Amino acid sequence: MDRTVVKFSHCGRDIFNFSDQTTKLSSFCQQKQTGARRNTCPVCNESLAFGLLDAPVSLPYPFTNGHTAPCSFLLGANDGPQFLGEWNDTELHVGVSNSNGLVYNYTLSGMQMDQCGWEQCVCIQLVPPWRDSLIASWDKELQLFSALSEWTPERFHEEREFGSCCYGFALTFINHMRALDNKVSLSRNEFTTSQVLPRMKRASMYIKVYEEILQSGFYTIEKNEISSI
Template identity: 55%
Template sequence: MDRTIIKFNHCETDIYRFTVLPHFTEANEGAPSHEEFKQCPLCFETLAFDLLNAPVSVPRPFVNAHKVPCAFAIGSVHGPSFIGEWHDTELHVGITSSTGVVHNYTLSGVRRDDQGWEKCLCLQLVPPWRNNLTHTWDNELEQFCSTSDWTPERFHEEREFGSCCYAFALAFVNHIQVLEGKTPLSKEEFTGTHILPRIKTISKYIQVYQAIAQHGFYAAGQRKV
């Protein structure tokens, strides 16, 4: 899912499509040509835009977790297109350090990954200006990972969204909450408030991306990605 999606309005409809590749190759077979791209895919009229309604890029909802410090990260071993809400594949969850190392709980215990989380859902939990908390975060994260709660022997994977890796990450979030004098969050509260809205955004993006890949465009009326 590396293509860039752009959005423009024509025929009173929001239309999404990929940017045109400069050269046609077997790798982009099926992509619209330059001439096709100049036409509205609904009415086939020639497209003309002024500065106020020119096509805009749709931001990708996936980020490189290794570049997001002090964050709650969710990824899938099958790739970003499997993070959508309709997939039953196992999602994996971790916590990043201030340097982007993803700490995550697995069958072998706590892993510290400096690669492999390049296309994830990320929720940054510490504002950049909280330097004191960033330092505390790293120290507390290392101590937290070293406790007996997160040994390989205690790992029992659940067949639901709230798996052991999720419990590990949320437990650390609540550990920091308590240190900050705040109330711990339940799994339902944290998931419903902070995770599911982002999953829904990713799901919509995946739906649009796959429709463009199949049909060359996606028409959505006034609905937003």
């Protein structure tokens, strides 16, 4: 998914396509010479003329390079970000990054520390960048926590939710750090509902829009129907 998705409004609808398509549309609409080539709306077939509030805007890309996201919860798909949609039956994997972007994740082989492979994932940053002492503590605690006997290959058991107990490792560490920061622990349901699902829904909608544009050349909905994208 290496093309930028943009949205513009026309004929009472929000219309999505790729930025290279919209650049052409905008340039056509800006030409003022007599007989200048005009382009039309793919929905109503009338000439396009963008007002200030209807002009094309880029959609935020929902995936992050986890190796540049310090102290974060990371969620990725083994088959790539396009498989992170809610409807895809694919194995998801969870990791926790340290302040230098090294991703700790629990697998069938035990703990792994990855310097690459998490370049496109859903990211939840957990430590504000101005909390230097907590960042330093995060790195130390993550290294010690990952070495505990709980995370050996022999104790790994596949779980259906989120693919494997890599999620258990991540959430247990998050709650460990919350306790050190004098915060209450979060249940799996609380963390999933408040942090993971909103980002997954945003990613799913982005993937849907992207795939529809690939198939049809554009995607359209009632104006402001999708508030989360």
